[in-house]
Amino acid sequence: MRRIASVNKKIQDGNQFVGRRFQLRVPPLDGLDGFPIQLCPPSGKVLDLSTNGRTGQQSIVWQSFSTTGFVSHSNESLDSLAVQIPFRGHFMQRMGSQELLAKEGVGLLSKVRPENQMYSSPDFIVLGCVFDNDPLSMAYGAMFDPSESLSPDFLQFADMHQLGLRALQRALVQVVFWEDAPGGQIDTMYPLMEELLIFQLIGCWPMANTISSKFETAPSHILMRATDYIDANLGRSLTVVEVAKAAGASVRTLQKLFRSRLGCSPVQYIIDQRLIRVHHDLVREGDVTPVSQIAYRWGFVHLSDFSRRFKAKFGKRPSDIVPRSAI
Known part of the structure; x- marks a missing residue:
């Protein structure tokens, strides 16, 4: 941009x-x-x-x-x-x-x-x-x-x-x-x-x-399709409209369903899943791959914002997850 x-x-x-x-x-x-x-x-x-x-x-x-x-x-x-x-x-x-x-x-x-x-x-x-x-x-x-x-x-x-x-x-x-x-x-x-x-x-x-929205499907099916689609596309740009379309629901229905079943918005779910992928990759390859490169891989290009979100979710800094042999 x-x-x-x-x-x-x-x-x-x-x-x-x-x-x-x-x-x-x-x-x-x-x-x-x-x-x-x-x-x-x-x-x-x-x-x-x-x-x-x-x-x-x-x-x-x-x-x-x-x-x-x-x-x-x-x-x-x-x-x-x-x-x-x-x-x-x-x-x-x-x-x-x-x-x-x-x-x-x-x-x-x-x-x-x-x-x-x-x-x-x-x-x-x-x-x-x-x-x-x-x-x-x-x-x-x-x-x-x-x-x-x-x-x-x-x-x-x-x-x-x-x-x-x-x-x-x-x-x-x-x-x-x-x-x-x-x-x-x-x-x-x-x-x-x-x-x-x-x-x-x-x-x-x-x-x-x-x-008011009148577009409804079985909630469990919507949630499953939405989360499956998000998990399969975390490595690229993703929008809530795109996820709702893939799930066969309106955006409002999707938002209500995520909040009632998962306790978060679709946007927060996407960010959280990306943070989980970063955490996994830090444990697996943090001793050979820079933290910044792993963060970029999952869409976090502003490292200060990424570090803040990471610590808020896991209670640790990204560098704390890197295997000790790499430090």
Whole structure:
């Protein structure tokens, strides 16, 4: 996954940027040529803006800080939804004749359209994300009923003090500061994190339409098929949607079944099984194979995070498992 380059701009009126504007182009969102955002400072001011974030296959997540405030809008219509959560200050979104005000504790969800303009206050910090509609619709259908084509009908505003939405905020911040995998390693954890964001949004953001899952099979058969599929594919990127499809169940059914029968979520089960594989390989070959190489083999590319998870599960550091002859 690519990391959006940190942008720190102080743009003086009359410099090389015509009309006090500059283009901030974020890397492509799932095959789009680009995600162009046009920004300009408040009249008569120097624009001060810092943005940091990350792109994935299905999303862009960022955090922006501006001491001056700014006006922004997309240069083109995209089949995408934007979520913006102010941490400090406030902003007004103008959508045609409609004006929507969002401040601390209130999140705003809107379509990405050129006519939608955002006016931020000075001393402004915002956490934002853009999701393509296709994976949102696919995840919504997978959560409730894979046999039907469904689309979420999100409300514009959300109270970010609610427990589920606070968890969404924490996950978004974690993604903003998610480190790239070292040495060109494939990060098999990030697709799970990205999928988690989508399901958190679907599960927690208020909607005009709510439905319940009607896709059911014998629970024991679902669980067996799901765990067998996970165990057979632990060495590559794996998503909950993929596991649910293999098990013949909706994502919601799978989540409920894992929690009721195994006491954990499907994501946690996948991570735990990978940790068990690492533990097994450390005992078997830790004296000849570096710990980092074994961790990479099972999808752990961030060694500090891996060590923390390993000790939390087994009560020991990975190096404590290596045969004494290797120390």
